[in-house]
Structures are given as C-alpha cells and as structure tokens.
Amino acid sequence: MLKIRNLGRWFFPLNTVIGLALGVLLLLIGAWWMSKHIKRRKCIQLKKSFFKRNGGLLLQQQLSSSDGSVQKTKIFNSNELEKATDYFNDNRILGHGGQGIVYKGMLADGSIVAVKKSTIVDEEKLEEFINEVVILSQINHRNVVRLLGCCLETDVPLLVYEFIPNGTLSQYLHEQNEDFTLSWESRLRIASEAAGAISYLHSTASIPIYHRDIKSTNILLDEKYRATVADFGTSRSVSIDQTHLTTKVQCTFGYLDPEYFRTSQLTEKSDVYSFGVVLVELLSGKKPIFVAHSLKTMSLAEHFIELMEDSRLFDIIDAQVKGDCTEEEAIVIANLAKRCLNMNGRNRPPMREVAMELEGILLSRNGINIQQMVEVDNSSRSISCSSFEIGIDVPLDCKLLTSSETW
Template identity: 65%
Template sequence: MIFYQASKLSFSITILFLIFQPNSFNAEINKCHGSCKTSNFSISLPYPFGFSAGCPIQLNCTDAGVTIGKFVVLNITSADIVIKLPAKCDREVASISVLFGENYALSSATSLLLQNCSKPLSGPCEIRPMFIEASLKLNSCASRSDNMSCFNGVAGEKLLSFDEINNSQCRFLFSATTIVARNSSVSLDLERVNLGWWHKGECNCDQNANCTKVMKGNSTVMGYRCSCKEGYEGDGFKEGGGCRRVPRCNFHHYMYGKCGGRGSERVVVPVAIGGVCLGFGLLFLIHKQYQFLVHKRLKKKFFESNGGLLLQQQISSDQGNIGKTKIFTLKELETATDHFNENRVLGKGGQGTVFQGKLVDRRIVAVKRSKLVDKDKIKEFVNEIVILSQIDHRNVVKLVGCCLETQVPLLVYEFVPNGTLFQYLHNQNSDQFPLTWEMRVRIASEAAGAISYLHSVASILIYHRDIKSTNILLDDKYRAKVSDFGTSKTIAIDQSHVTTLVYGTMGYLDPEYFQTSQFTEKSDVYSFGVVLAELLTGKSPVSLERSGEDRSLATYFVVSMEQDQLFDIIDVRLLDNCCSSEIIAVAGVAKKCLSLNGKDRPTMKEVAMELEKVQQLRKNMNAQHNSEEEIEYFGELDLLEISPI
C-alpha cells in the first residue's frame, strides 16, 4: 500500500513537471541524436545525420547496419551518402523511391542498370551487362542481358529525378554503377549508389565554416552543406557541433596545462623525482640499444625476403645496364627525403606515394614508396628492377636504384621537374603556361616513340598497361618521359597477349581488355589514343559534365569525328597557332587508336611514324616560311637605290 502511494505521488509529480516544462520536453523531442548501438555494432554520426525525428537527415539504426529503407549505408562523405545496391534480377524500379527524400537524391555520378525497358534510354552502359552479370555471378539474368539499359539522367544535372526514372518504362532495377574519383584517376564501382545530400533552408554555418549551396539545374536551390575551414574540425553547422580549432599540443603546453583538463595551473615536478627519472633514463638507453639491434635484424630480414641477394647476384653478373643500378640503404633515402616528410610528396596514386629526394652527390631523385607487395611476387619484383635497369631510352624515366630494407621495397628514379602532362592540360592554372600545338605534337611523338621502343625494340618486350597523361612527365625542356612501370608486364617474343586481372584507369581502359582480361600491345595503343584526344581537345578522359556514353572522352571524340564536328571540340587554345591539316592528321591517328576492335588499331611503331611525319611536316613548313621571309627581305634590299653624296 505504501509502495502504491509512492508510485502514485511520483506519477503526479511527473505529470506536473510535463505541464510546467513544455519547452524542455519539446526541445528533447526535437534534439538530433546521432548515436546508434546494436548487438552488432556501435556508431555515432555527425549533424545533420542521426536516428531521431529531430535530425534533418534521419537514418535507420538496425542490426544490419545504418540504412535508408532497406538499403544499407556504406559510407557518408562531405557530399555523398554511399549506398549498397546489390544486383538482383527482378527488383521493381519503384523500390528505390526511398532514396529520394527532402534532403537527398541520387547523384548523376550513378548510372542505374534497368531491365525490360519498352523504349530506348538516354545512353548505353559504360560496360557490357553480360560482363556485369558474369562479375557478380548472376547467370540467371543472362536471358535478359541484351535488354539491359543504363539510366544516366539529364546532361548537366548533378541530381537524378525519381519521376524520370519511374517514367522510363523499365520494369526491373538490376543494380547500378558509380563513377568514383580517386586522386588523379577515376574508377567505376559496381553495386554502388551515391546520394547527394543537403540541409534545407538558407546557409546557417559556423563562422569558421564554408557554405556550399546544392543546386538542381541552374536555378533551383535544394539547400546547403557546411564544411569547416582549414585548421578547424567538426560538422560545420550552427545547429550541430559547429567548428573547433584543431588542437596543436606539445610537451611545453602540456606541462603548463594548456592542453585542457587543468587550465593554466602549473605542474610542479619535485626534485625528489630526479632520481626516478635517472633510472628511467638508463632503462630508456637500454631500450634504445635493444631497438637498434632489432631494427638492424629486421632490415636484414627485409633485404633478404625482398630478393636483395638475388638482385646483388644479378648486379655482380653485370648484365647490360643492371650494373649501374644502386642498392640504397634505408638511412640514405631517409636522409634524402627528410624522413619521408609530407612536404616532399610529389604525388600519390593507386600504386603508392612519390617523394622528392636529394642524394649525397647532390642529385635530385624521385623516391617511390609502393603499397604492400605480395611476398609470392618478390622474385617478379626483382625481375622488374632488372628489366627497368635495361631500358635505355631518352623518353623513358630512368631507374637510379632501389632500397630493399623496408617491408615494401623503395624505387629511386631520376627526377623530372616539370610535372605531368595531365597538369598542363587540365589543371585550373594550365592557362598560365599553355602547351602550344608544336609542343603537343612533339610530346605525343616522343611518348609514342618511347612506347614503341618498349613494345618492339627493348631487349625484353614490355606492355606498360597504364598509359595516361599523368604517367607522361615533362623535363626541364618539356620533353616527354614515360613513367610508372609498377603494373608493366614482360612478354615473351612469341607471346601475343598476357591474361591478367583487369587493371587500369577508367577512361583509358581498352574495352576489349575489360571484357576478355587479355592484355595485348593494342591495349596500350588504345590508352595512347585517349592521350592524343586529350592533347587535341584539352578535355578530361572522363567527365560528369557530359551525359551518357559521352562521359567517356574516347566515345565523345570518335562520335564528333564521325559527325564531322572535330573542330567544335578542339581546344580553343590551339586554334590560333596551328594548321588545320595537322590537326586532322593527328585526329585521324587518334581515331584509329580508339577502334573498338584491337585488330583495327595500328601498332605503336606505326603511330610513332605517323606523328613523326606530322612533326617533320611542321618543321618543313617553318623552314619554308623562314626562307620566304629571307627572300622577301633580300629582294627589298635589291630594290633600294643608293643616292650619291
């Protein structure tokens, strides 16, 4: 009875509290809770994402993970929500309506793979549906593979519309592909959907954040996103956590309480602790000596496991130029690169990071630290070093040496100072030093000659497998240097192709290789054709600004030529200083290189010869022009009358 009375009193107090505290109660309901904890995982999301009704972008917290409807969220970035869209043969198109909300919609980087369409859609798929089905092991869909289409949205739109998808007159949604930018390269991910997201309303960001308006079309503002400025971290929204300065704490600040916790109160260290510190100092020295011995043994272990003994044997045999290859110690390269300082980074890519270094003989070099290497392929790696050492061509980056005392071997190349061809064609400041037509033809001719050398003249035939404008470097005189042989394959003289896992960069990848996994010399030719198209148009190999199949520069270029619209897509920076006949000649070579059937493509030797002809024609024209100017000048002298004094 007493318990009942107490409970009744407690209930009455609770009711009174709710009556007299309505604002506090409503504030709690409207608060955004970003934490999700289940038996399988625990996660905390930044504002405006969360799991309560008070969150602008409300997601679901389930045992399967964070979801939107039944679709699992793989990742959330500063601009996208990445969704898993598993391939399924008979999924209704309407099932993805849940991915179009007030604060998010499908990004134009995503192409939906639709089936049983009663009318043609905006464009074909970037890759063949049968290959997708084979990759995803869904043979049950094979009977409908020819009836698969890609929905790419409207050209220029950054967001897709569900009404347009629903009105496509397609019955089933099989899966999706999404173009993903990674550093300087672009890849195509299967079973992935990107949703662009935004916060509704006008910009309401922290004072230390930047505001980005999200547009649909040219006029409709969907909302905004906040991002903290450099030196700050957080979600950037005033309603969320805002931005806070990134802490820069050092030992001095910590000892004087300036890193939080105890304010500015000084930490007093008694003199009596000095003896203890001395003891710890001795232990520290012993520990350092032990670390030195362990480190020394580890370096020796890495050297041997990385094939150092095999490489030394190759060098001592003095085969070709291999004797010129130096095996560096780790200490030498740490000194050269200031311990691999981030300030020395020249570039990062799929194969690893490249640092600028300065050797003791004052030579400037590029040190490449690759990603983890399969230990079963160490012998192959050593062979690659031997092969690269034997390449002797003025337009191929020279291998100076290597270091085998690390878990992942380091390669040391000659330093090429003027960056990549990609930078001069596509970066925002490329107009400050535009490449003239004469320079572009020369660079193309030099690069073609180098690849032709690898294919047919070098002591061992080599397929590069990743020809692109970022792998064509420019030296101090803007001469081409083909680089990055991390994925190259050596070929026997009587071998026509090599079967490998598909590797390459989207936009440059040979469609035939993508479908068959058989890489031939003509696959390098296709990639070089894309580089020629870049040189002619100044456009990127893949662009989201173009719709459908035109996203690929290769397709866009070939279609423009077939429609007699070549000069509509030529880089405007070239029109004032080049000859139309030369442009047509180079464009003809590029078109042949981009043939879908490898047998219809020329060899790199034929490509190099054609480009050399164009270059020689230009030299002859310049010589003729200079000769005509001289004749005109001396002719004017003959006509002058010398008056008597």
C-alpha cells in the same frame, strides 16, 4: 679535537651517498646503452627481414650472377633515403598514385630524385617483381624516366627514379596555368616524343615491355617541357610470357582498352588504345572522363568517335590551339587517334607506325620533305607510300575536306 671528530662523522655518509649516486648513474647509463644496443640490433634484424621478404636476396643473386648487364641497378639503404626525403616529410610529397606515394628527395651527392614508397608487394610474386626492377633499370631512352634503383630493407619497397621537374601533361591540359600554356606545336612534339618512347618499349628494348597504364598523368615534362613516360607499376607483379615482359598494372578508367573486357588480357595494343585517348586529350583539352553541358558524365573516346562519325571534328578542338592548328594537321591527328581507338585491337596500328606518323607531321610542319618508304600491313590492306610529305598528303583512311567544307 671534538670538531674534527664531528666532521669525520659527516664525511663518511657523504662519501657513501656520492658513491651510491655514481653507482646508480653508471647503472642507468649501462641500462640506456644496453637498451639502445638492443634496439639497434632489433632494427638491423628487422631491416634484414624486410630485405629478404622484399626479394633482396634474389636481386643480389641476379646482380652477382649477371654478365654486367644489370650493374645499373643500385640497392639503396633506408637511412640515405630517409635523409634524402627528410624522413618522408609530407612537404616532400610530389603526388599520389595507385602504386604508392612519390616524394622528392636529395641524395648525399646533391642529385635530385623521386622516391616512390610502394604498396606492399605480393610475396608470391617476388621473383617477378625483381625481374621487372632489373629490366626497367636497364632502359636507356631520353623520353623514358630512368629507374635508378630500389631499397628493400623497409616495410614496403622504395623505388628511386630520376626527378622530372615540370609536372605532368595532365596538369597543363586540365588545370588553369597562367604562366605556361601548351601550344599546338608543343602538343604535337609531346605526342611524338611519348609515342617514340612507347614504341621503344614495345619493339626496341632488350625485352619488350608493355606499359599498360598510359595516360596524361604518367607523361611527365622535364625542364625543357619534353615528354617523359613514367610510372611502370614496378611495385606490382609481372608475368613473363615467352619473350614479352608485361606489367600487370590496372589501367585507369577512361583509358582502358574495351577489348580487355572481352579477352581479360592487356596487350601492346592496349597501350595503343590508351595513347589514342591521350591524343584526343591533346586535341580537345578535355579529361578522359568529363561532364558535358547536360551534366552527363561522358567518355572522351566515345564522344570523339561520335563527333568524327558526324563529321564534327571542329566541335572538339581545344579553343586554345584552334588558331595555330591547321585543318590538315587536325584531320591527320584525329584520324590517327581514331585508328588507335579501334574496338578491335588487331586493327590498331603498332606504336612504331604511330610514332613515325607523328614525327613526320612535326618534320612537315618545319618544311622538311620526307623521302622514305612506309609499309603498313593489316588484315584488310597493305599500303606503300614513298616520297611523301606527312601532314599534306593524308595517310591511310584520312579524307581531306575541300576549302569550302566545314571541318
């Protein structure tokens, strides 16, 4: 009997201890759940705040009030893009640019995308930023990278593009690559495709778009090494001038239109100048700013013009393509580049004309005679050419050398 009473004395405090422990455990679980709930609510509120600050409400308004023309614009949520990029893992970085960092991502449906983590958008330019996102998402051209959508519920906007797998034109021109080198014909085709894309943006898109940062690093190559014009600076503000949408992107040194310094305006002819530099890159294999043998830093455009004026075009042709590059083609491309690099923007050809000339050279290379009428109008002359074979009959101000002359 005494033993049972002693056991009872022990059971009472043991039950009390267990009850207290369970109570404390329940309190801790409750506190953890409340803390998690509060954090989740704060996170949701923060996302809503970012979404509003980055122009999400404006975008939703445009989507709901449109006639269906902007339905291609998708608003991604932050969770799916975080998972797609492995939470923006450094191993997923494709490249850095003036407008942000680009990551490779895989969406839930298995599609591969490029996610650009943009720089902070000027809150005073939100309407213009959203207008640009909507317009660029409607671009439908095989040689222009597609903007699939955006995510606005993060600290900085995230822009989602189709993924272009084979890097940039600049990499193949200026970096050693034993696996693949760009032949002369490939360079002509890439130039023609890029020119066609820029021409489309200038004159065929629903609202003319000026890229304003044309350069070899913004020309991507797809799985078949076709050119794709990319990076429209959509994280930067835009201004709408009458019927033209122009992106306010700071052009890269070496490609910048010199007329900009006189007028403080970048126009469609600024794209033409920048493309002229790209043409010289394709001809020469040199960077837009390079170091000469004298260790002097030189502008490729200026160096090219000097050689052209001294009739020393051959000195600048890339050794990798000299064997495949015909004399006539080199002269035609060089003269086209020279016209694009004219100091006076009004004297530069429109991109449509540039694209037609390059396409004609390609067709001529394949032995196709072109039967068409080309009208070229500028301040000094009007020229009509019909039933010509581009690359054999040299257009405009190009002068063919005789077989005995040095080119």
